[in-house]
Amino acid sequence: MKQASRPGRGGRPAQISVEQITAAAVDLLDREGLEALTMRRIGAHLGVAAMSLYRHLPGRDAILSTVVNHLFATALADLDAGPTWTGALTRFAVAYRRMLLDHPNAVPLLATHPVDPATAVPVLAGLLESLTAAGVDQDDALIRIQSVGVFTLGHALAQVGAHPGAADADADADADADADADDAAGADTDAADAGQDPDALDYYQRWFDAGLQALVTGFDRRDAPA
Amino acid sequence: MKQASRPGRGGRPAQISVEQITAAAVDLLDREGLEALTMRRIGAHLGVAAMSLYRHLPGRDAILSTVVNHLFATALADLDAGPTWTGALTRFAVAYRRMLLDHPNAVPLLATHPVDPATAVPVLAGLLESLTAAGVDQDDALIRIQSVGVFTLGHALAQVGAHPGAADADADADADADADADDAAGADTDAADAGQDPDALDYYQRWFDAGLQALVTGFDRRDAPA
DNA sequence: GGCGTAAGCTTACGGTGTACTCAAACGCGA
């Protein structure tokens, strides 16, 4: 054992925690992109040497996993079930997608590092129950949830992988962050995502809506016998 | 210009080509995993120094892109349209998925590096036409194709990212490759994929079938007005 | 004060992508 010991006994007090490492990694990821997530940069962002991170997590990949789990869990923390499972499934997809577009640099991470079941299950328990309560078999319910999940993730992958800046932004970390170019045309969403052509944004939104609705209604139709 | 010059004039004859680099990268990827795709290893696999690759491609990322485009194009080279667009869309998804499972180490690459439109469009032209011929609007047809595409890719990401060996195989590159453990139970597919629990394999197959069918029928239902 | 313990730091190693510079190998005009 090299980590996560009982803090009951003596020892030098820790000045960083797993949560702080995760938060620093997310911050660095959002601000400087995926390739900024190096042990040395994360450590420096916390005022600590790179090797000190290994006292709290076994390696870089573990940090990326905590980032993935943290983003997933916080994005879907308060999903209410609602009356219909189709509505619940749709709200899940929308919330998931909002997180992905809020953290575009994290999308490749979500694609590469699967969410730990130990964090996914409690978060999606309500959604699962809202399906089984409607008479959907447990396995089928899982399939429907996961289908919507992978569609949403795959869609976000296509969206964030498409625009010119790609996943790594280097030149625009300091300059203008003002939104004066935001003309009051009034899109349906409150437009938290930036840096993409409005036409493209609209296309992806329509694509997402159409695909999600097809998926949900396609599943719904199977419940009706004829 | 540092590459791709006209070979009409003199100069030292090239001993490697972009196609050979791509093939070597695919071979290395399938055999040794994603982290084996190093400039030095690819060069060594071709009997050439690492820096020589830069005479043919601008960098590592370009190699990865050629791999992605090559796999995508060859996997979907001969998609026949057939009478119905739902059938064509399903065959596209099945062929795409077969390629992804045949090259599990390439799945993260497909997720990260979008397929170049210049290679995707001709390959999917027949499929697109089979949709528009059925009266589907061009934009809507694109949305349906891409929805199936991202679902298939996302599904494959979940499948290959799940099993314990993950994307990098180190210890099983030389040992047993015999398939005597293949009992003649006879799954629907001819079981080209290996290294995964048969129960899990069956689950992913059912999941894929259910999601794909829901997606296709969900789109189909929108064509009927009522 | 001494001790046990845990956290953080320092150093070092092998590996990575790639910029830069030079040698080699061809077709061609003189």
Next chain:
DNA sequence: TCGCGTTTGAGTACACCGTAAGCTTACGCC
């Protein structure tokens, strides 16, 4: 036949990466 231009491959070097090993520091407790 001999440069010559042109293109390709090789060699060297650099900054950076993840991380293994050992050391120092800072605490609670006896």
